[in-house]
Amino acid sequence: MYLDLFITFFKIGLFTIGGGYAMIPLIQQEVVTHGWLTLLELTDFIAVAESTPGPFAVNIATFVGMEMGGLPGALITTTAVVLPSFIIILFIAKAFTNFQQNKWVQGALYGMRPVVIGLIAAAVWLLMSTGFISEGAEIHSVDDLFSALQYLEIIIFVIGSFVYFRFKLHPIKLILISAGLGMVFFGVLPMFY
């Protein structure tokens, strides 16, 4: 079983390009067909993985390993999911120093740089459209939109933007501040009305 866990997560690490959510379909397929988790358990865990630190694929590898084979299982799956990246990047990093100034490499990178900026901007858009509008709301008019807006989340975003950009905070401080604001807005405030 340990070998099976290793091979499966090695495969997941090797065949998912783009990281993050691009990995979910393959993880789902492998983990469910092996009978390691049911689809429902996996969905529950995806929510947990989103609210714990660290890369999603590593989190889920550790979780499945832990469920199936305790700590040794977790160590095996985590190593397996990371190993392909590690080996591939090591070779690329070695070669990159030599090839970075190559005309063709520069040409390809010239086209890839704006894609990366566009992708990160798209991540902001997707997080806003899912985070600031309540889930499952049907929007047919401007009124619908206003009633579906998650005002507290938007207020945290605005306060966070202000302190982060104005005072050039360390990213970790911003995370801690927004965690605190979350507890105040969603935990403390409802006690008073």
Place this chain on the structure above:
Amino acid sequence: MKEKNDYQEKLLTVFMTFLKIGLFTFGGGYAMIPLIEYETVERHHWIESEDILDIFAIAEATPGVIAVNTATFVGYKVAGFWGSLLATLGVVIPSLTIISLIALFFQEFQSLEWVGYAFRGIRAGVIVLILGAVVKMGKKGEYTPLTVLILMLAFGLASFTNINVIYLLLGGAVTGLAYQIWLNKKISNGENSGEDK
């Protein structure tokens, strides 16, 4: 002897930095980009601000977890093989520890109300961070009609379709190469009148 100590110190710094990155990034993937950028470019000056975009491009275009790919790459650039190993371990250890604990108490964790409140706040905060990364890296970008078009296309397709990001990166690479070939032709045809590209 002193050199050896310096190297060990560097390895330790690399490890601690990526441990911190692994510990404080929620949501994975894109959420790590701002913190990695801050720590490696602005704080430790390991990576030139012009190079960090290239590293993210490579990390996304190669298999595996983006944060791990970036950690391995930066670790190698800073301190060779051992640097890459320690950076990768650093970024993975927090997940490994926390998730192992959660797996033991999965049911209880799910019902921790206040953890849920904190994370609703964090989710809003993470958007600020990623927005900051867009602004920072956007400032470093080279803007020509072609790159602006690529940027808008990548943004639009990634936001409103389910296209796999790898195709977008490949498309960008091919366009960039084609542009390079076209430039070369232009130069060899002698049409190059004082352009220095």
